[in-house]
Amino acid sequence: AQSVTQLDSQVPVFEEAPVELRCNYSSSVSVYLFWYVQYPNQGLQLLLKYLSGSTLVKGINGFEAEFNKSQTSFHLRKPSVHISDTAEYFCAVSDLRGYSTLTFGKGTMLLVSP
Amino acid sequence: EPEVTQTPSHQVTQMGQEVILRCVPISNHLYFYWYRQILGQKVEFLVSFYNNEISEKSEIFDDQFSVERPDGSNFTLKIRSTKLEDSAMYFCASTEGRSNTGELFFGEGSRLTVL
Numbered sequence: 001a002q003s004v005t006q007l008d009s010q011v012p013v014f015e016e017a018p019v020e021l022r023c024n025y026s027s028s029v030s031v032y033l034f035w036y037v038q039y040p041n042q043g044l045q046l047l048l049k050y051l052s053g054s055t056l057v058k059g060i061n062g063f064e065a066e067f068n069k070s071q072t073s074f075h076l077r078k079p080s081v082h083i084s085d086t087a088e089y090f091c092a093v094s095d096l097r098g099y100s101t102l103t104f105g106k107g108t109m110l111l112v113s114p
Numbered sequence: 115e116p117e118v119t120q121t122p123s124h125q126v127t128q129m130g131q132e133v134i135l136r137c138v139p140i141s142n143h144l145y146f147y148w149y150r151q152i153l154g155q156k157v158e159f160l161v162s163f164y165n166n167e168i169s170e171k172s173e174i175f176d177d178q179f180s181v182e183r184p185d186g187s188n189f190t191l192k193i194r195s196t197k198l199e200d201s202a203m204y205f206c207a208s209t210e211g212r213s214n215t216g217e218l219f220f221g222e223g224s225r226l227t228v229l
Contacts (some may be wrong), residue, residue, distance in 0.1 A: 016218075034217070036220075041222070042222055043118070043120075043205065043220040043221050043222040043223055044157070044205065044207075044220040045218050045220070046218075064190060090157060092157075099203075100149075100161050101170055102149075102159065102160060102218060103159070104149075104156050104157040104158070105156065106155065106156045107156070107157070
């Protein structure tokens with residue numbers, strides 16, 4: 001079984017500031033790692049994913065995340081946020097079966113203000 | 115771009131009533147899922163469905179829940195006798211097949227309010 005912890009329920013930040021959203025996971029097996037974003041009144045959209053290879057992965061909208069196996073973390077970062085980045089961000093893991101069941105964290109609300 | 119669509123977007127029902135939430139997955143996808151998110155809590159897995167049968171379900175998915183793919187395009191979640199604690203956002207998702215790498219395509223969700 002896997003679990004995901006997102007330590008921050010809400011992160012307020014000013015526009016053009018950098019941001020890091022934290023995610024830690026636990027699993028007894030190797031996993032794939034994901035960040036999903038949910039904009040207001042929309043469904044969950046994949047932001048980026050780590051499957052294997054380079055531990056730094058780049059996603060849409062200028063976001064990136066780094067997989068750290070020793071710390072079991074997959075923190076999401078963006079060097080300069082926009083108002084439009086205001087959304088809920090979910091970290092998720094799945095095991096390596098071909099059909100995957102995602103285990104989500106509780107989500108972090110990113111609030112970008114001018 | 116193909117997308118997963120869900121209806122209704124919001125349903126209000128009385129406790130004890132039956133509810134059916136509908137989803138149209140992406141047309142070439144083979145695996146279908148329901149997740150739910152109770153307000154303020156995690157997005158939780160309910161059930162996965164492949165080849166016209168349930169492939170996996172969580173402990174949340176008890177006898178009150180059922181899923182069906184009645185006509186080759188719709189994928190439905192039925193709650194037989196709703197309880198207050200069933201109030202949540204329900205997300206449908208789909209994915210291509212066994213070789214997929216875990217990326218699910220989600221619909222916009224159906225908000226269920228049980229009074």
